[in-house]
Amino acid sequence: TQRYAITIKRSRSDINDEIKNMTLGCNRSGYYRNRLNLTENSRHRQTSSKLLNCLFKLFASRCNNTWSFEVRNSEHNYQPSKDMSVNRMAAAGSCPHQILSTIHLNDLSLMAISKTIYNELYSIRQERLDSRTPIQALLNELQGSDFEFEYQ
Numbered sequence: 001t002q003r004y005a006i007t008i009k010r011s012r013s014d015i016n017d018e019i020k021n022m023t024l025g026c027n028r029s030g031y032y033r034n035r036l037n038l039t040e041n042s043r044h045r046q047t048s049s050k051l052l053n054c055l056f057k058l059f060a061s062r063c064n065n066t067w068s069f070e071v072r073n074s075e076h077n078y079q080p081s082k083d084m085s086v087n088r089m090a091a092a093g094s095c096p097h098q099i100l101s102t103i104h105l106n107d108l109s110l111m112a113i114s115k116t117i118y119n120e121l122y123s124i125r126q127e128r129l130d131s132r133t134p135i136q137a138l139l140n141e142l143q144g145s146d147f148e149f150e151y152q
Contacts, residue, residue, distance in 0.1 A: 026054035
């Protein structure tokens with residue numbers, strides 16, 4: 001699977017405090033602004049920005065509870081994220097740090113950060129739970145197995 005992520009860049013509400021329109025953009029839009037004028041030596045944390053100044057933009061407006069969309073720029077300036085096999089590595093017991101290291105070893109062009117891995121693990125968990133609480137999912141698993149159990 002290949003994916004781009006989009007976020008709400010700006011939204012406007014009407015007098016009833018309901019969103020009337022919004023601008024959606026790529027999560028890689030914009031560029032890093034060094035507001036504190038830090039140098040590589042004065043920076044405490046060795047981090048990097050994932051912003052790539054991507055120009056993708058989508059405008060959405062609502063009229064009479066019907067949304068209409070207008071693509072203002074359909075181009076991304078980077079390749080979509082690839083299926084990172086996070087599911088398989090997590091199922092094998094790898095921790096997020098190990099998953100991220102393995103991904104970067106396999107493909108240096110991927111822009112994954114630790115938050116990317118945690119978000120993917122969260123999505124996998126939500127999909128597996130299928131709108132159930134963890135306890136409900138456990139009870140369903142036990143009911144479908146040969147285990148004897150009892151609950152109150």
